[in-house]
Amino acid sequence: MTASRRVACLLVSDLVVQAELRAHPELLGHAFVVASGDEGRDEVIAASPEATRANVCTGQSVAHARAACSGLIVRTASPARERTARQSLLDAALSLSPRAELAERSAAPFAAEVAVFLDASGIDTLFESERHFASTLLAHAEAIGLAAVAGVASSRFAAHGLARRLATQPADTTLQALSPSEEAAALAALPIDLLAPDDALAARLTRFGIYCVRDLLALPRTALAQRLGSEAVRLAARARGEEIEPPLPEPRDRRLEEASDLEHAIGQLEPLLFVVRGMLSRLVERLEVRGLAARHLDLELELEGGGRDARRTGLSSPTLDLRVWLRVLALELESNPPRAAIVGISIVTEGSAQRGDQLDLFRPRGPSPGALDRTLAELEALCGSDRVGAPRVADEHRPDAYERGPFELARVRDEPARPDGGHAPPGSLAVRALRPPARAEIRVEAGTPVHIRSAITRGRIVTISGPWRTTGGWWSEEGRYALDHYDIQVSDGIVARLCFDWVEHSWRIDALYD
Amino acid sequence: MGSGSPTRAAHTRPDPAASRSLSSRADRLQALRHDLGSALQQGLGMEPDAAACCPTGLPELDHLLGGGLPQGRLCELVGPSSSGRTTLALALLATKTRRGHCAGWIDGADAFDPVSADAAGVALERVLWVRPPSLREALRCAERLLETEGFPLVVLDLTAGQGSLASTNDPPTWLRLARLAAGTQSALVVLGSERRAGASAHLALELQPARTHWSEGLVLLEQLELEVVLARHRAAPTGRSVRIATARSRAA
Numbered sequence: 001m002t003a004s005r006r007v008a009c010l011l012v013s014d015l016v017v018q019a020e021l022r023a024h025p026e027l028l029g030h031a032f033v034v035a036s037g038d039e040g041r042d043e044v045i046a047a048s049p050e051a052t053r054a055n056v057c058t059g060q061s062v063a064h065a066r067a068a069c070s071g072l073i074v075r076t077a078s079p080a081r082e083r084t085a086r087q088s089l090l091d092a093a094l095s096l097s098p099r100a101e102l103a104e105r106s107a108a109p110f111a112a113e114v115a116v117f118l119d120a121s122g123i124d125t126l127f128e129s130e131r132h133f134a135s136t137l138l139a140h141a142e143a144i145g146l147a148a149v150a151g152v153a154s155s156r157f158a159a160h161g162l163a164r165r166l167a168t169q170p171a172d173t174t175l176q177a178l179s180p181s182e183e184a185a186a187l188a189a190l191p192i193d194l195l196a197p198d199d200a201l202a203a204r205l206t207r208f209g210i211y212c213v214r215d216l217l218a219l220p221r222t223a224l225a226q227r228l229g230s231e232a233v234r235l236a237a238r239a240r241g242e243e244i245e246p247p248l249p250e251p252r253d254r255r256l257e258e259a260s261d262l263e264h265a266i267g268q269l270e271p272l273l274f275v276v277r278g279m280l281s282r283l284v285e286r287l288e289v290r291g292l293a294a295r296h297l298d299l300e301l302e303l304e305g306g307g308r309d310a311r312r313t314g315l316s317s318p319t320l321d322l323r324v325w326l327r328v329l330a331l332e333l334e335s336n337p338p339r340a341a342i343v344g345i346s347i348v349t350e351g352s353a354q355r356g357d358q359l360d361l362f363r364p365r366g367p368s369p370g371a372l373d374r375t376l377a378e379l380e381a382l383c384g385s386d387r388v389g390a391p392r393v394a395d396e397h398r399p400d401a402y403e404r405g406p407f408e409l410a411r412v413r414d415e416p417a418r419p420d421g422g423h424a425p426p427g428s429l430a431v432r433a434l435r436p437p438a439r440a441e442i443r444v445e446a447g448t449p450v451h452i453r454s455a456i457t458r459g460r461i462v463t464i465s466g467p468w469r470t471t472g473g474w475w476s477e478e479g480r481y482a483l484d485h486y487d488i489q490v491s492d493g494i495v496a497r498l499c500f501d502w503v504e505h506s507w508r509i510d511a512l513y514d
Numbered sequence: 515m516g517s518g519s520p521t522r523a524a525h526t527r528p529d530p531a532a533s534r535s536l537s538s539r540a541d542r543l544q545a546l547r548h549d550l551g552s553a554l555q556q557g558l559g560m561e562p563d564a565a566a567c568c569p570t571g572l573p574e575l576d577h578l579l580g581g582g583l584p585q586g587r588l589c590e591l592v593g594p595s596s597s598g599r600t601t602l603a604l605a606l607l608a609t610k611t612r613r614g615h616c617a618g619w620i621d622g623a624d625a626f627d628p629v630s631a632d633a634a635g636v637a638l639e640r641v642l643w644v645r646p647p648s649l650r651e652a653l654r655c656a657e658r659l660l661e662t663e664g665f666p667l668v669v670l671d672l673t674a675g676q677g678s679l680a681s682t683n684d685p686p687t688w689l690r691l692a693r694l695a696a697g698t699q700s701a702l703v704v705l706g707s708e709r710r711a712g713a714s715a716h717l718a719l720e721l722q723p724a725r726t727h728w729s730e731g732l733v734l735l736e737q738l739e740l741e742v743v744l745a746r747h748r749a750a751p752t753g754r755s756v757r758i759a760t761a762r763s764r765a766a
């Protein structure tokens with residue numbers, strides 16, 4: 001077991017290109033550039049490897065790049081997509097370690113990279129080796145659409161340098177783990193540029209003929225401080241592993257955002273849902289990698305001409321089912337279409353833990369929590385969240401009052417089985433509620449209803465019992481009720497519960513005996 | 515392998531105790547079916563036995579059905595209004611939920627009355643009540659619930675209270691529902707005014723209101739007497755009927 005501190009660095013060297021490929025996987029293998037999209041000077045800010053091989057480079061104007069590479073695909077930069085890709089890399093790190101953080105943005109020539117550090121101490125208890133750990137890390141990054149490299153060493157500085165060397169070397173090696181014994185030698189061979197000294201120091205180091213870390217470490221400290229300044233001393237101390245690094249934080253935030261700026265405004269629902277589907281799919285992949293599920297989604301639409309359209313959708317239980325979430329969002333957008341064309345989309349969720357299952361030896365096996373969550377989510381997507389749940393008897397006197405609560409497995413399991421219990425004899429006379437109640441025209445003779453005409457039944461009232469009066473809610477104008485109920489049998493065979501509403505002064509059928 | 519090997523002998527030598535309890539081939543087969551469960555029954559094309567039934571709690575009806583409604587099958591309860599379909603379905607629901615099972619009620623007619631169900635003895639917290647907005651959603655909800663293990667009873671109420679539900683006689687739909695019910699061994703009970711599932715239904719009960727009983731003096735609806743006719747059964751003679759008295763619960 002490794003007792004010393006170990007740090008892994010997961011690095012994406014070309015964030016802008018990777019963010020574009022993540023959102024548009026169909027671009028893989030094609031020559032494309034990401035342009036700034038400025039009105040006056042539209043210049044290339046990132047180019048795919050295929051475009052780079054065709055002599056396209058960053059800083060060129062788009063027209064120049066098109067001239068250099070026929071068939072070049074030009075995409076407009078999206079800060080939202082880049083922000084999302086950056087957070088996705090952190091998700092990949094958090095899938096294997098609770099302690100991880102994004103590295104600070106680097107200056108040129110590493111301005112395009114994004115790196116994340118994660119605590120790899122003690123991972124040999126979970127993985128065969130650090131190489132195995134690093135390859136799993138890369139697989140998780142690939143699962144969320146990012147091609148990365150990974151280095152494992154004793155410090156952030158060493159792991160970062162290692163990862164940068166992997167990213168810049170032409171070989172296909174994408175991971176490397178350095179043991180403490182071989183770390184000094186490996187770091188000594190690194191080009192000094194990989195340590196990202198500031199421009200002034202880099203120029204002075206070049207003037208002195210210092211090109212690799214070994215050259216820097218060979219210089220005496222005093223002379224180094226006198227001739228190259230404190231920054232060079234700090235650089236040498238980091239290269240020797242003498243710098244004290246703060247511990248990696250353990251992020252508690254489970255907020256995940258998937259955002260994108262659209263190249264063209266979308267005014268119709270179908271293409272909008274097409275884009276949303278891709279974003280949801282990527283969000284679900286990130287949640288899956290982190291072992292989380294979503295219970296609520298916040299959809300924020302940036303409207304053409306300014307303005308935002310924010311809406312929140314939710315399910316009673318967390319789920320990772322893409323089909324369910326897509327249906328929920330589709331229902332939401334269909335019922336309340338955006339008031340203008342969309343130019344930007346953001347989907348945010350707070351990751352929730354997925355539920356485990358513990359079966360009971362002595363009770364009937366009910367649905368497993370995972371399967372029940374998926375079923376409830378799909379039923380809510382089909383019918384609406386207010387139409388799925390467990391029925392409850394309302395705690396009030398109004399005869400037609402009822403409640404619906406969530407269908408919870410805990411309540412199902414906690415309630416003891418009563419095989420022979422219950423106060424009701426088998427086959428108790430049941431009623432079917434009419435929602436809404438059916439209006440009825442009643443002919444009354446000597447204060448008693450004798451004939452009924454409604455959409456449900458029509459005919460002579462053969463037998464009648466009642467009235468049974470219920471009043472309540474007198475303290476509020478909206479909630480007050482005064483009802484006279486009758487049980488009636490009509491000549492056509494229907495047995496119904498007839499009601500006279502004293503507030504509305506109308507007859508209606510509330511329920512049918514069935 | 516020789517016939518005289520110890521292993522062979524151990525398998526072929528009759529065990530006196532076992533001979534007493536499994537005296538006949540039928541008993542042995544019954545024990546084997548019990549051990550291997552319903553999967554074997556499906557594989558051999560056998561009919562489910564009484565142990566794989568969902569009792570209604572009404573002795574006369576359970577006797578008519580040979581123990582109750584079969585698990586893993588599609589059953590129809592049909593009849594006009596006030597014929598007692600809901601009463602029978604709630605009796606079934608009460609029996610099932612009181613034993614600790616979960617059940618689904620797909621309320622295509624939006625007519626489920628929690629007060630009435632509670633009075634009938636249904637453990638409401640074990641009922642997943644779904645109120646689909648249309649017939650199409652009701653059928654899809656039924657499919658989804660039948661795909662989920664752990665709901666041994668699913669009631670699909672397609673009774674059109676005010677004619678809001680269109681009729682569906684689409685055979686593939688019912689065939690699919692019947693197969694899903696067989697897959698998870700759930701009893702699917704369809705309530706309606708008329709039979710819709712056709713050959714996909716394992717059994718169908720047609721109900722007719724026979725008589726109402728009103729108490730003397732203070733006039734009260736006390737009892738609804740139903741006539742239940744076994745209109746279809748794949749494994750039993752049809753045309754037989756029973757009369758069931760459904761009493762008003764005091765709690766109602």
